[in-house]
Amino acid sequence: MFPYYRKILDHKPLIIWGDLSFEDLDFIAAKLDRQTLALLPVVASLEQAEGIWGRFKT
Numbered sequence: 001m002f003p004y005y006r007k008i009l010d011h012k013p014l015i016i017w018g019d020l021s022f023e024d025l026d027f028i029a030a031k032l033d034r035q036t037l038a039l040l041p042v043v044a045s046l047e048q049a050e051g052i053w054g055r056f057k058t
Contacts, residue, residue: 002031009036018042025052 008014009032016028017040025041039056043049 002027005032009033012036013038015040022051022055025055029056 005014013036015038020041025039028039041052043052
């Protein structure tokens with residue numbers, strides 16, 4: 001999906017929503033412009049949400 005995400009971001013902001021692994025989130029955050037990107041991961045627990053928040057709050 002990465003090439004498609006890049007093409008979209010060349011023209012407008014992008015929202016990625018879904019069940020994303022930590023590896024997917026790390027890859028996306030490292031490779032795509034975070035200024036024009038919104039990540040909306042679906043989580044199954046408070047612990048999972050806190051783990052994601054801890055990775056990206058800085």
